[in-house]
Amino acid sequence: MNLRQLSEVLGLSQTTVSRALNGYPEVSEKTRVRVREAAERHNYRPSLRATSLATGRTMMIGHVIPLSAREEMVNIIFTDFLAGAGEIYAQNGYAMRLSVVSDADEVEIYEDMKANGVVDGVLLHAPSENDQRIPLLDSLKLPFLVHGRATGTETPYSWLDVNNRRAIQRATEHLLELGHRRIALLNGLESYDFAIRRRSGYLGALEAAWIAADTSLMRSNEMTEPFGYKAGGEMLDQPNPPTAFIASSFVMALGVRRAIEERGLIMGRDVSVVCFDDDISYLPNGSDKPIFTALKSSVRAAGRRCAELLIAKINDEMPEEQHEQWEAELVIGPSTGPAPSES
Amino acid sequence: MNLRQLSEVLGLSQTTVSRALNGYPEVSEKTRVRVREAAERHNYRPSLRATSLATGRTMMIGHVIPLSAREEMVNIIFTDFLAGAGEIYAQNGYAMRLSVVSDADEVEIYEDMKANGVVDGVLLHAPSENDQRIPLLDSLKLPFLVHGRATGTETPYSWLDVNNRRAIQRATEHLLELGHRRIALLNGLESYDFAIRRRSGYLGALEAAWIAADTSLMRSNEMTEPFGYKAGGEMLDQPNPPTAFIASSFVMALGVRRAIEERGLIMGRDVSVVCFDDDISYLPNGSDKPIFTALKSSVRAAGRRCAELLIAKINDEMPEEQHEQWEAELVIGPSTGPAPSES
DNA sequence: TTTAACAGCCAAATCGCTTTGGATAATTTT
C-alpha cells in the first residue's frame, strides 16, 4: 500500500494524506484522525526510498572503516562505540551505514557519499595527526563529528575526545609517586592522534620528574594481547628491565600480565601495570574489584554522546563547532604497588 | 551534476546516457566512450536515492541488533563477523545497515524494513530455538541468511553454521581421554540455539562414557570474562570440584584461568581448560603457540561466507536453500593435561 | 529493388513521496 492507494481509499488527495501523517497544520483534526486510522488499518508505511529522494534526507549516518585499520579499529573502537551510538540513532529514527573500504579509496568514499546522497552525516573515527579527511568533509559540506582530535588541522570542526594526554600523565605520575623510575610505555600506533597525545603525557610526567626517557622502554603497535605479551616480555628480559608498565589498552595489559606471570613474577608486587580502560562491556576491568589500576573512560558513553552531537549538527541545532573533552577516571587496583627496592 | 545536466552537456537524451553508463548494448561504442569521458570529467555520480527508487534496490544489507543482546552479540559476534561480511559487501558494492532496536520492536523492524524498502536483504544473527524471525522474514519475502541455525523451525531457510554440537563433543571427548571425569561446562545463554547444541554435544559425550551429568557443573550465562571468573571460581570452591572446564568462548576461558590462578592452581596440570575459540583478531588464542586447547573456527571467515551467500541469494543465483556446516578445528594447547590422580 | 532486420537514439512514463501555489468554502471583520 502506497500513498496514492491510501489516498484513493480515503477519497483524499495525496497532499492531504501526506500532510495529515506528517503533522502539518493545514489539515482538520477530524481528517487527520481518519487518515491515521486508515494508515494503521491498511498497514501503510511510507517508502523511505521515495521519501529520501523527495526530501534529500536518508536518516542514515555513515561510518567508514578503512581496511588497514581493521584490526585495531573494528574491534576496539567499533565494538562498544557503535553500540552506544546505535542506541541514540535508534531513538532518533536514524540507522548506521557501515562501509568497509580499502585505504586507497578512503578519500573517494566521502565524495561518493556526498554525491550519492546516502547519508545525512558522518562520524569520523581514529583521526591521525593532520587528518586529511577533516578538510575534505568540511569542503564537501557533509555534516560530521570527530571522535578524537587531529592535531595540526586548521579547519574548524566539532569533536569529542578523552583527555588522553592528561590521562597518561596521571598514570605516569601515579607510578612515579610509588617510586618507580623505569616505566615502560606500550602505546597504540602513533599514527593515530590519541597515541601521540598519550606519549606526550608520558614524556611530560617523566620530564617533570627529571627522568630521561629511555627509548628501549617505549613501544608502539596495534593494541592486541599478543603485542602486549611480546613487547612486555622482551622488556622484562632486558638487562635493565622496567619496574612498571603503562599499557594503552586493557587488552594489551592482559598480554603484559601474561608475560609477567610467565616469568614467575607477581603483578603489583614485582612489576606494576597501569592501563587505559575503555570500559568494554564484555571485557570489564573486573566486575567487583578492578584487575588493573586504570584510567577509565567509557567508549560506549562516548558513542552515545557523539551520536547526540552529530544529530544536533545535522538538524542545524549547533550554531558553532562544539568541543567536548572528557577526563578519564583513575581507578586504583591491585596491579600497582611500590617500586621494589633495588637489590 | 545530475543525469539531466550531463545529458544536456552531451547533447544526448537521458536514456542514452544512462544506458551508456550502465553498459547496455543499445549504444554505439563511440558514444559510450564519449559519455564515459564526460561523466568522468564532470565528476558525475548517479544519486543512489534516485536509483534505488527507480530500481527498487538499495545496495544495503540489514543487520539488526536487539538491545537486550547487546552485551553478548554486539561484541563477540558483531566485532569480527561484521568485519568479514563488510569486506565482501564492499567488493560487491554493498554497504551494511545496522540498526539497534529494542526487543519489543524486533518483529516490527523487519516489516518496516520490507515496507520502507531500505535493504535488499537481511543477515540474521544468533537465532534461538524456534526463532520467530525466520518464518516472518520468509513470509515477507525479504531475502535473508541465518548465521547459525534454529532448531524446530519448519520454514526452509539458508544458513551457515559451525557444527557446535560436534565441536563441544570433541572437546569433552578430549578431556575424557585424558582421564577427566568431573568436567564442567560454562555455556553461553541457552536461549540461543548454538548454546543448546553445545550442551547437547557435552551431554552426548558424557553419556557415551557412562558418566552422569552433574548439574552443579553446568552453568550458562553471557559469555564475559567476569562470568567465567565467577562461575569457575565457585565451582572450584565446591566440595567436589571439577578437574576440567569447557568454556563456550575464549573470553570466558580467560575468566576461568584467572579463577584457577587465584587459587594457586596451575592450569593444564591441576585443572584443564578447553574453550571454543572464534579466532577474534585482536584477542587471538596466542600468536605463536596457543594459550588454550580450543575448538577453533573463524567468525570473520564466517562473516565473509555469509555475505557471499546472501548476495547470491539477493541476486537470485541460489536456486534452492543452501546450508553450510563448518567443522571446528581442535587445537591442542598447554591448558589441558591428564587428570590429576585422586589423592 | 523491395523488404525485413537491426543498430542507435529519444520522448515520456514510472518509482512514491514532498511541497508549491492555488482553489473553494466557511468564518470573521467591517
Place this chain on the structure above:
DNA sequence: AAAATTATCCAAAGCGATTTGGCTGTTAAA
C-alpha cells in the same frame, strides 16, 4: 451584506534515476 480572513483541501511539479515503446536511418536478405 460585502469584504477580508482563515481553514481545508487539491492538482501538479518537483526529486533523479530507469525503462518501455517508438522512431529513424543502415544494412542484410529476398
